[in-house]
Amino acid sequence: MKIRGFVLVLTAASIVASACSSGTDEADSTLTGVEQSGVVRIGVRNDNPPMSFLDDRGEWVGFDVDLSRAIADLLGFELKLVVVDSTTRISFLQARRVDMSIASMNHTRSRDEAIDFSITYFWDNQSFLIRTGTYRSIDELIGQTVAANAGSSAIPSWRAYVAERGGEAPEIVEFDDKLAAMQALRDGAVEGYSEDNITLLSLAAGDPGLALLPGGHNRVQFGIGLPADDSSWRDQVNFALQELWQDGTYAMIYDRWFTGPDRIIDLPLGGEMEIWP
Amino acid sequence: MRESLTPETVSLLLAGLTLTIALTVVTSITSFVVGIGVGTLRLSANRLIRSAAGTFVEVFRNIPALIQIIFWAFAFPSLFPADTRMFLFFDNSVMTWLTTATGLSLPYYALAACFGLTLNTGAHMAELFRAGVGTLPRERIETARLLGAGTLALFWWVLLPGGVRAAFPAITTRLIHNMKNTALASFVAVPEFFQTVQASITQSFRAVEFLTIAAVVYLLLSTVMAGLLRRVDIRLNRGRMHVRPD
């Protein structure tokens, strides 16, 4: 009796699942949809200082937030910010629930299989945060237990880095909560915490007990996540990024967060946007 | 869909499922024991013990399981001075033995999750057990006393079996709920099944498929648990006349 009901549920679930995954086969360009509604939906995180986070007054601020506003203004659409996390920044694009994702997404080939990316708009590296004085280079962390954010690109990158140097598969503890990961590092549960340097710098700001190791194991190139196979929309976004670079808006936003006097952390510009004539 | 079910993904999910089952078994036993213990204290003649146990039950029933788990895993260690934490929670012989036995890099978080689940489910079970004992006919207890049963014998031969039998359907529901609550351990870096499902989603970008797999697996787990516990229920009540609500 229960088996029958169970099979019923199973069938229903598979139908639902296949119906939903076929939602990515739409041929209409995102551009048409956005032009019709006049609203561009941008997926941005809210747990990732200083790129996109909630300040102590609960306001949604950050580099990614400012960039979203600039792009929306330039393209002439109304901005609608949609909260995403490390899972939904991609799945919402696939399901066409957002028109682009500005969510500190490292451009990787495996992600390219699921979605498309704009040109790189941010340059960084991934190193380790350690307790001050315990290690001198990231190679010394091979064989140690380390922490990373669940789903971060630091995990496969570190595994590859260790494998290249002949170490055995590393112990990586995956945390949902950045602060818990930091606390685990402070308490001695893990020896290092790997993330984008920009995140690590902002988390460790002002804490003399934590230090960032030099170098890194994963060069980071953030791209704006875009729906797959939609070149007209992608062109629009790329042209917008280039214009923002050329007219100085990008530099202004970057300066506000990373190089100017009010900056939260110190991160000199690590690259240059490609400009097409 | 077939492409995303790589051998690594499957073994990751299986490892997570094993941990979920282990957590369920461990916390079912510990919460049952706590439930009987505290439930009995709730029946004590001593007023102080009764109200202390009552406070325990109310506190750990009314605070969400998630909050309790996060508290024991992440907040609790910060009560201790910074230099002792490493030794107390992460780097001692007990933890090292646990790591080799279970393969978990940081067993403390799993222990904390188990502790939180035990207290929460145990508090619920205490109340169920107390209610179960309450349905026992007075004559049974009075007869036992007349036959010379001391308090311990009374407990062991009359109250305990009687209370558990009476409350068993409700205990079954609560134990299955406890199994579902093991998914909350994913919030505190415990790589149980729900966490491994989330990890597979971020690696393969196929959210709906893996979520469906997760739903099917949890349904299977709860159906199997219900079936097993129903068998236990039948065995417990063999040869007895018993009016039970459906």
Add this chain to the structure above:
Amino acid sequence: MSDQIDFLLDSLPHLLFGFPGQRPGGLVMSVLLAVAGLGVGLAVAVVVAAAQDARSRSLRRLADSYVHLFRGIPLILLVLIIHQLVASGPILGLNNTPLRSAVIALVLYSSAYQADIIRTGLRSVPVGMVEWARVIGGSRWQVYRLVKLPYSLRVMQPALSGQGITLFKDTSVVVIIGVAELTTTARIVLGSDVGNTPFWVATYLTVGLLYFVVAFAVSRLALRGERRYQAGNLVRSLAIPTAKTGSRL
């Protein structure tokens, strides 16, 4: 110690009401979610419970599978699934995506539990009353609506309020999709400044206390209401045979 108190006092308005840009939030939002889930869930549960006693076998099967499904998976998983599945665009007038997903998931989850409670309540309706209603010509649906439902709703009141309290505690899991209720707000409060790590214990104790106060208060109120009802409980005093006990008294 005093900086702990300062921190708590500063965060308390946020924990209770949410951050300025996210009101209603915090504890208020948790309560709202529970009320919405319970209320709408009750409406859905009534339909499901009716289907569980329907004449059509496939309808009964469908309703049973519904209950089986939403009771058999963890709420946290259901919340994630709904969040992924629900199409974009406003549904039921709700535009905020995580909030909408949370409400839908809570309604589905709660309705499954409430359907079982309603089923038990329906079975405790005295057989004589139902027979009388059918004899004077009421259809199955009329009997359900005018006799069984009002009677059993009063019997089920304690179980339903218990379900409401449980739902209130379960709203803590919507933190996974970022709805600004109490648990999420606590995380944000702690995460807003890296220097906040010494405040973990105080904050989570406060959060636990807030949940406790509301849940405990509501359960005490419900108990008092229940006692008042039991004073006039006809079934107990007259020992009328019900569908459950048959003719056994």
